[in-house]
Amino acid sequence: MYTVIIPSIGRINFLNELLESIYNQSLPPYEIIILLDDNKVCKEGAKFINKNEICEIIFCSNITTPEKRNFGVIKSKTNIILFSDDDDIWELKKAELTLKSLKNNQVVCHDFSKFGFRKKEAKYVLGKRRKTLSMLSMLHANNIWGGGSGISARKEILLSIPFNNDLYSEDYDWWVKIFLAEIKVEYIPKALVRYRVHSNNMTSNCFKIIKFNIKIFNKALYKSAILFLTFIFGYLRSCLSILIKSLKFFLFNLTNQ
Numbered sequence: 137m138y139t140v141i142i143p144s145i146g147r148i149n150f151l152n153e154l155l156e157s158i159y160n161q162s163l164p165p166y167e168i169i170i171l172l173d174d175n176k177v178c179k180e181g182a183k184f185i186n187k188n189e190i191c192e193i194i195f196c197s198n199i200t201t202p203e204k205r206n207f208g209v210i211k212s213k214t215n216i217i218l219f220s221d222d223d224d225i226w227e228l229k230k231a232e233l234t235l236k237s238l239k240n241n242q243v244v245c246h247d248f249s250k251f252g253f254r255k256k257e258a259k260y261v262l263g264k265r266r267k268t269l270s271m272l273s274m275l276h277a278n279n280i281w282g283g284g285s286g287i288s289a290r291k292e293i294l295l296s297i298p299f300n301n302d303l304y305s306e307d308y309d310w311w312v313k314i315f316l317a318e319i320k321v322e323y324i325p326k327a328l329v330r331y332r333v334h335s336n337n338m339t340s341n342c343f344k345i346i347k348f349n350i351k352i353f354n355k356a357l358y359k360s361a362i363l364f365l366t367f368i369f370g371y372l373r374s375c376l377s378i379l380i381k382s383l384k385f386f387l388f389n390l391t392n393q
Contacts, residue, residue, distance in 0.1 A: 141208035202299035
């Protein structure tokens with residue numbers, strides 16, 4: 137059994153395409169939790185959502201996408217969580233292959249393909265061979281994350297490492313924390329999601345991606361510099377402390393002779 141969590145801003149046409157692809161999975165979910173903004177547009181649009189008996193719609197007031205994901209995890213009734221953005225389409229065996237991998241792993245991600253607004257055919261596939269991922273793979277810029285669509289994990293992991301509510305790209309930050317915690321992540325090299333490219337998402341043009349990557353690495357560099365300086369000052373302080381204590385010990389023995 138697994139739960140699908142979908143944070144949404146009310147793109148009903150996109151959301152219905154996603155739901156149809158989830159209903160048609162070779163291994164259907166136990167529940168689907170859709171988290172909508174609590175506003176007039178979403179409430180009106182919710183009437184047209186193609187939901188069935190396993191769907192639960194929750195209206196959220198003044199919370200971000202990371203907070204929606206965290207809240208959905210708390211509300212879920214299963215131990216396996218698969219996330220999705222509302223503008224994706226799942227391939228037929230996404231859930232089946234993901235759950236198979238989660239039998240031996242705590243976190244799983246997968247490849248994705250991209251398609252344009254007008255055409256649903258995949259533009260290209262980014263996959264490589266099946267492998268266990270590490271922080272090094274992120275530093276080498278292996279672009280296999282696919283936003284929230286690429287995150288599948290056991291519930292206890294998501295409860296202990298929630299998404300950061302203060303960050304725009306909370307999924308990237310979450311992956312960094314997962315690797316720092318030395319949690320094994322398996323990568324499935326098949327495109328299990330078709331990732332829609334449109335004007336509002338991060339992958340709509342390369343300049344958005346480059347600009348965002350610069351912000352991420354600037355932040356990482358800043359924190360690394362602080363960590364390095366903290367280490368240096370701590371090291372010097374320890375050395376100075378040892379030197380002073382050694383000098384006191386030497387003077388004490390010298391005066392007692």
